[in-house]
Amino acid sequence: MSNPAPPVPAARPLYRRRSGRLVAGVAGGVADHLGANVLWVRATFVALMAVGGAGVVAYGLLWIFVRQEAPTVERAVVPRERQQALGLAALGLGVGLAASAVGNSALGWIVGPLGVAIAGAAVVWREADEAQRRRWAGAGGRAGWRAAVLRVLAGALFVASGIAVFLLGKLDMGQVQFGLLAVLATLVGVAVITVPWWVRLVRDLGEERRERIREAERAEIAAHLHDSVLQTLALIQRQSGSPREVARLARGQERELRTWLYGPGGYRRPGGDPVTEGLTEALAAAAAEVEDTYALTVRPVVVGGDRPLDDDLRALVLAAREAMVNAAKHAGVDEVSVYAEVEPDEVNVFVRDRGAGFDPDAVPDDRHGLVGSVHGRMTRHGGTVRLRTGPGEGTEVHLRMPAAQVVPTEEKEHAP
Amino acid sequence: MTEPVRIFLVDDHALFRSGVRAELDRSVPDVTVVGEAGSVAEAVAGIAHLKPDVVLLDVHMPDGGGAEVLRRVRVAQPDVVFLALSVSDAAEDVIAVIRAGARGYVTKTISGRELADAVRRVRAGDPVFSPRLAGFVLDAFSDRPGAAPPTDPELDRLTRRERDVLRLLARGYSYREIAGELFISVKTVETHVSSVLRKTQLSNRYELSRWASDRRLV
Numbered sequence: 028m029s030n031p032a033p034p035v036p037a038a039r040p041l042y043r044r045r046s047g048r049l050v051a052g053v054a055g056g057v058a059d060h061l062g063a064n065v066l067w068v069r070a071t072f073v074a075l076m077a078v079g080g081a082g083v084v085a086y087g088l089l090w091i092f093v094r095q096e097a098p099t100v101e102r103a104v105v106p107r108e109r110q111q112a113l114g115l116a117a118l119g120l121g122v123g124l125a126a127s128a129v130g131n132s133a134l135g136w137i138v139g140p141l142g143v144a145i146a147g148a149a150v151v152w153r154e155a156d157e158a159q160r161r162r163w164a165g166a167g168g169r170a171g172w173r174a175a176v177l178r179v180l181a182g183a184l185f186v187a188s189g190i191a192v193f194l195l196g197k198l199d200m201g202q203v204q205f206g207l208l209a210v211l212a213t214l215v216g217v218a219v220i221t222v223p224w225w226v227r228l229v230r231d232l233g234e235e236r237r238e239r240i241r242e243a244e245r246a247e248i249a250a251h252l253h254d255s256v257l258q259t260l261a262l263i264q265r266q267s268g269s270p271r272e273v274a275r276l277a278r279g280q281e282r283e284l285r286t287w288l289y290g291p292g293g294y295r296r297p298g299g300d301p302v303t304e305g306l307t308e309a310l311a312a313a314a315a316e317v318e319d320t321y322a323l324t325v326r327p328v329v330v331g332g333d334r335p336l337d338d339d340l341r342a343l344v345l346a347a348r349e350a351m352v353n354a355a356k357h358a359g360v361d362e363v364s365v366y367a368e369v370e371p372d373e374v375n376v377f378v379r380d381r382g383a384g385f386d387p388d389a390v391p392d393d394r395h396g397l398v399g400s401v402h403g404r405m406t407r408h409g410g411t412v413r414l415r416t417g418p419g420e421g422t423e424v425h426l427r428m429p430a431a432q433v434v435p436t437e438e439k440e441h442a443p
Numbered sequence: 444m445t446e447p448v449r450i451f452l453v454d455d456h457a458l459f460r461s462g463v464r465a466e467l468d469r470s471v472p473d474v475t476v477v478g479e480a481g482s483v484a485e486a487v488a489g490i491a492h493l494k495p496d497v498v499l500l501d502v503h504m505p506d507g508g509g510a511e512v513l514r515r516v517r518v519a520q521p522d523v524v525f526l527a528l529s530v531s532d533a534a535e536d537v538i539a540v541i542r543a544g545a546r547g548y549v550t551k552t553i554s555g556r557e558l559a560d561a562v563r564r565v566r567a568g569d570p571v572f573s574p575r576l577a578g579f580v581l582d583a584f585s586d587r588p589g590a591a592p593p594t595d596p597e598l599d600r601l602t603r604r605e606r607d608v609l610r611l612l613a614r615g616y617s618y619r620e621i622a623g624e625l626f627i628s629v630k631t632v633e634t635h636v637s638s639v640l641r642k643t644q645l646s647n648r649y650e651l652s653r654w655a656s657d658r659r660l661v
Contacts, residue, residue, distance in 0.1 A: 281552075285532060288531075288533075289531070289532065289533040324552075326574070326575065328574050328575050328577070328578035328613050329578065330578045330581045330582050330585070330613065331581075331582065331585060332582075364574060364614060364615025366574065366578070366610075366613045366614040366615065368581075368610070377614045379614055379615050379616075381615075423614075
């Protein structure tokens with residue numbers, strides 16, 4: 028059996044773990060993102076505690092701004108890992124205490140009242156995570172509703188009492204100062220408690236916008252399919268007695284859909300090239316016309332980039348169209364090859380069929396087609412026509428038009 | 444040809460598979476469809492088991508498409524020949540499967556008889572270039588002013604003769620007609636086309652790698 032090398036895993040986007048987490052899955056998520064061991068990430072957060080409690084702040088910020096992972100990957104927390112993590116948490120608490128003991132006294136309140144507030148906030152945030160998880164799980168999660176409210180209330184109480192104790196410690200301040208501080212602290216408390224809901228609100232808005240864009244796109248595709256493919260299919264069903272007509276409809280529809288899917292300015296390249304009337308497009312249009320009128324296949328291949336149409340090139344396209352019509356009428360084939368090559372100083376178009384062919388000398392003078400329409404047109408614009416045919420050999424018309432000082436439009440970046 | 448060519452069909456549309464199978468079974472006696480698959484995994488397993496001569500490969504499929512099948516099969520079975528078959532005429536699709544290792548590319552509108560011809564030809568070791576593919580390759584190798592200079596002259600440039608052959612292919616000529624036109628043998632035409640195929644697959648020209656990377660292949 029073949030055993031291909033597994034694709035190189037791209038760096039995983041940062042998500043918080045939903046399972047196998049201890050507090051909020053932040054450490055686990057960071058570990059997954061960096062491809063590191065969880066233990067080291069946790070140890071880093073603990074070490075950061077020594078720097079003015081930065082570990083807690085970092086953890087909190089990551090908690091707020093990083094989403095939970097959506098897919099349900101089941102990870103179990105090994106008892107050993109839990110013990111290690113608890114040990115680290117205790118160590119972190121110790122580090123925080125020690126830092127506040129040796130540092131300035133301002134840090135003292137981190138482990139006091141504010142510590143209580145932080146714990147309360149953690150409870151509330153975790154409950155918000157749970158609520159989101161229940162939402163993902165669907166209606167099945169109504170059971171723990173009462174407990175959830177209790178937990179949120181308890182958390183809010185923690186935060187409030189933490190802030191209150193902190194304020195009580197500042198009673199010696201003046202009235203005005205104390206009032207301001209109390210208002211500020213209350214605002215902060217409310218902000219902290221409601222963070223998860225704010226975050227969710229913002230995310231839901233973004234999600235809704237994306238959904239609306241997707242919806243609009245779906246609607247556009249549906250509308251297009253309805254106007255084109257479904258209509259054609261209905262027509263085909265009504266015309267099913269006539270294979271020729273069915274083929275014509277199918278071919279026309281295929282061409283139209285192809286242009287929409289792959290063409291410039293089409294569905295896959297919205298806002299791509301501005302639709303300027305160029306040689307490629309004019310030839311394709313001419314081929315399409317002949318396809319539709321004479322029920323045969325004409326697929327132009329254009330090499331060498333596009334050119335804006337001038338009078339000479341317009342004449343060239345018309346002459347090529349006439350050659351296609353000729354082939355369609357007289358050759359008795361169901362396919363005509365058209366090949367155009369754009370060179371800096373000239374444009375060559377070959378129209379070829381594998382059909383009956385004819386003896387050019389035997390064509391009566393009153394037959395207008397090739398001589399008048401093709402030859403006349405080309406020579407009037409300084410081009411040449413070479414005809415190559417014989418009875419039973421098919422026909423190839425070579426049209427050559429020298430390019431008048433035209434600057435090619437898409438020299439550097441021509442659309443495939 | 445004494446032994447029938449054994450074909451394996453890979454396409455996620457069951458309707459299309461049965462259509463191709465019916466058409467080949469009915470109209471072409473020396474080609475037999477030995478198996479078919481509707482997904483990448485099925486295809487890889489089926490090809491390993493049945494060891495067909497030629498795999499007809501759809502370009503667009505879930506799970507990575509034809510290119511993924513090519514990549515996984517060619518490691519273990521480098522001698523299985525792939526002919527890509529797709530509704531898409533977009534350059535990036537055509538170039539991408541060719542660069543992943545397919546020996547030819549035809550569109551799904553091809554008739555049963557032409558398809559059988561193409562199968563026989565890739566089976567015999569010759570590439571199959573539709574006029575459109577020839578056009579793309581000509582474009583990719585053209586030396587427009589301002590194009591990046593080739594890094595590997597041997598691979599990044601077509602010889603004059605290869606260019607002539609490609610041009611005639613794009614004009615809808617068959618190998619035999621090209622041979623007559625250029626006063627060379629059919630064998631020589633085949634050699635030129637094979638060489639163009641090799642260059643298309645291996646060259647690092649910007650245009651080619653851009654088309655391939657559009658389909659995230661390189």
